[in-house]
Amino acid sequence: MAQAEIPYQESMELHHPHSWVTKYWYSQDHKVIAIQYGITAMAVGLVALVLSWIMRMQIGFPETGAAWGITPDIYYQSITMHGMIMVIYLLTAFLLGSFGNYLIPLMLGARDMVFPFVNMISYHVYLLSVIVLLLGYVLPGGPTGAGWTLYPPQAILSGTPGVDWGIITMLGSLAIFIVAFTMGGLNYVTTILQARTRGMTLMRMPLSVWGIFAATVLGLLAFPALFVSAVMMLLDKLIHTSFFMPAIASAFDAAATQYDGGSPLLFQHLFWFFGHPEVYIVALPAFGVVSDLLSVHARKNIFGYRMMVWAIVAIGVLSFIVWAHHMYVAGMHPYFGFFFATTTLIIAVPTAIKVYNWTITLWRANIKFTVPMLFAISFVITFVVGGLTGLFLGNVIVDVPLSDTYFVVAHFHMVMGVSPILVIFGGIYHWYPKITGRMLNDTIGKWHFWVTAIGTYLIYFPMHYLGFVGTPRRYYDNVLASGGESAFYPESAALLNAGISITAFVVGAFQFLFIYNLVVSYWRGREAGPNPWGATSLEWRTPQTPPIHGNWGDQLPTVHRWAYDFSVPGEKEDFIPQDVPRQA
Amino acid sequence: MAEASAGHATIIQDWASDVTTFKGVPWGKAMMWIFLLSDTFIFSIFLTSYMTVRATTAEPWPNASEVFSLMAFGHSVPLLLIAIMTFDLITSSGTMALAVNYGYRRDKRKAIFFICATAFFGAVFVGMQMFEWYKLISEGVRPWGNPWGAAQFGSCFFMITGFHGLHVSAGVVYLLIIAYRLHKGVYDKTNFEIVEIVGLYWHFVDLVWVFIFAFFYLW
Amino acid sequence: MASEVGQQHPLTLYFWIWGLLFVVSAASYATDYMEAGYLRWFLILAFMLIKAGYIVAIFMHLKYERWALIYALLLPPLVILILVYLMATEADYTWLTRVVYFGDDPYPARGPMPGAH
Secondary structure, three states: HHHHHHHHOOOOOOOOOOOHHHHOOOOOOOHHHHHHHHHHHHHHHHHHHHHHHHHHHHOOOOHHHHHHOOOOHHHHHHHHHHHHHHHHHHHHHHHHHHHHHHHHHHHHOOOOOOOOOHHHHHHHHHHHHHHHHOOOOOOOOOOOOOOOOOOOHHHHHOOOOOOOOOOHHHHHHHHHHHHHHHHHHHHHHHHHHHHHOOOHHHOOOOOHHHHHHHHHHHHHHHHHHHHHHHHHHHOOOOOOOOOOOOOHHHHHOOOOOOOOOOHHHHHHHHHHHHHHHHHHHHHHHHHHHHHHHHHOOOOOOOHHHHHHHHHHHHHHHHHHHHHHHHHOOOOOOOOHHHHHHHHHHHHHHHHHHHHHHHHHOOOOOOOOOOOHHHHHHHHHHHHHHHHHHHHHHOHHEEEEHOOOHHHHHHHHHHHEEEEEEHHHHHHHHHHHHHHHEEEOOHHHHHHHHHHHHHHHHHHHHHHHHHEEEEEEEEOOOOHHHHOOOOOOOOOHHHHHHHHHHHHHHHHHHHHHHHHHHHHHHHOOOOOOOOOOOOOOOOOOOOOOOOOOOOOOOOOOOOOOHHHEEEEEOOOOOOEEOOOOOOOO | OOOOOOOOOHHHHHHHHOOOOOOOOOOHHHHHHHHHHHHHHHHHHHHHHHHHHHOOOOOOOOOOHHHHOEEEEEEEEHHHHHHHHHHHHHHHHHHHHHEEEEOOOOOOHHHHHHHHHHHHHOOOOOOOOHHHHHHHHHHOOOOEOOOHHHHOHHHHHHHHHHHHHHHHHHHHHHHHHHHHHHHOOOOOOOOOOOHHHHHHHHHHHHHHHHHHHHHHHHH | OOOOOOOOHHHHHHHHHHHHHOOOOOHHHHHOOOOOOHHHHHHHHHHHHHHHHHHHHOOOOHHHHOOHHHHHHHOOOHHHHHHHHHHHHHHHHHHHHHHHOOOOOOOOOOOOOOOOO
């Protein structure tokens, strides 16, 4: 039956563009859609970057910040939008929408996604969700300032910034984003499962595809929880149902809307039932991509490929039963702590397997310190640091005093903020030659790398200390909050905060250098040729660079081996592409 | 197909093979199944939330059997309308199964007829649901409160049946579009698997109703 | 796609299942006339699962699909069962704290509820 299906793929009917609009806007080519996703995600990510400057200004220099017009409302709106944009609209959209779209068909030897039209609509709906999200800035009251977790009751009670419209646009935008993600995600999963080329078994797929595949499955199963809670909170806000709003929310204010007996804990459970898999929706594609980067630029096969695949699967399954470790201080059932601490610590096992395998891949390898490789190595280091603090926070007893301090901020920024961003940078430097046919500028790339890698470390590592001395997160003015004289944490904390802020401004500014590199190299970059890194996976074997619509010539490639045949003893070249037949 | 599905050994063969993992499953059908899996999570989480707020509230929960009773022949019959809606939806599922069967027999005329019949029963279902909403609203049930007890009764009722009703309405539109396109001959070159794909969606809508009927109306 | 792909079954199969679903639905409806209690809850769940099973297995043809697809579709929803179990426990605890801090059990004689307060 498999034989009958290949000709169907080979002759897959593709939509052919006739004008600029159909080529770049109504494009059904997965590569164009990937670039659309990437540019939009990067643009909205820059907005989030500026927002982080605003909040860093206020945290580092409270008096100057206030003098420059950063009110508490603006501060809370900034942290909320920064968090939500970074997690959903940048990381999820970039890793799945952009890398997923670009790499899946190319790495699997397919002509396109199975339903290119749905794929196109997916991007348009994603763009709509971004527009709805940013609408919060022009509507009265501004965007919501409820914190990115949007916990009720405070998210929809008066006094929270953006309670008029901001919370509505936020929840609506999330619901729209989920629709977009579902359309894209169904395409990715179906393509991976049903449209691989001859010889491409699941266990020959590059780990990038495995990571994206597992993350997409997680997304399809976890986003429903966010969707449902967004719908229920919208109902609470708009027609005053009481799913999440307890009676006490209206008890002290006669003018307030009457709420009756809802359960705020329910929202937290649903949010984190989505939220924890979301961490791995971001992390798993990063794991996959970084495995490929390490292997290619170390000229060595990835160590323990099968173990890596099973670790991805195990992490995916476990991520659904660890969610309440975000809620140890929320007042949930006291017995839950034991259950969730146990599952959380178990999930460290497959994660540690991956870290060991990355390290062993580098062991005695012929490491090329190219820019993608530098980013990949710094990912492993950052991820280990961020992951280890996760073990602290996974234990109830340790988490209780550290909750809502900068220790938590340091942990999640290192493990799911900086780490995936480093992989995204590495991936862009790695695949830019395939996308455009030209190399990115190496010197600018190295500057970008060193400032980003060291800078982010300087930003987030001191935050662990801030957490230990008890600096609370999300405070508009820590000095005022502690009685004007830094009464409950030492002077050094204020000094550190100022230093962190200055570093953040510098590191943020250097990201514009990266954008400059992207733009300029498109015209001025060195010609790359079809396979500048000597990589083995199929995307480097297209007849044209950049690949044309339809990717392959008359025939789809045939795969004969895994994607990691580097430095095979007795071979002339130090890499053997996947479509080279084995000798008898 | 009988020998194809025989034996658990095929699991490893299929997952270890190239090209396709689900052998003989067209792209559209695979995509619909995965979508339905995702949708299962949506409805499961709706129902789980309903369970949670119902078990959490300290107010008495209205007795669904009495709330949804109708007067018939001078007696109050509990859940009468809901029972009729259930039978209506099962009937539509039956006609849908026939449509799929005739589709694979390449009997286009009968397939279109049964798809339209399914859409008709679906539309009747939506109509009865509108009547049910109208009746409850006129009795004072609102999403934010009701005369008999916990406010969440109305919230859950309108949200869950509303979301299911939206699925049914979308299904009716989807069925009619497919019937029209079948009639126009869009699918003549294929195996008419599109009828099975729309059928999967429709049976899923019926499936969700089975759970709503048990957990919301009977429990 | 290849022409042998598809689901060919005798029509009588569908009529049998159709009839069966009517009977089970009627039985399911009849539980509404029973006294509340464990037997009734058991029957509600049993009839629900029978109906769901026949719809998925026969009408949606899952029974005739290959095991690779069957497992791919039936295993992930198990995650939901964990959520349901934990949320039932959690709801029970929330309810308990409400009764403890806000007043007495409003209906002490109501007997075991889902999640057995």
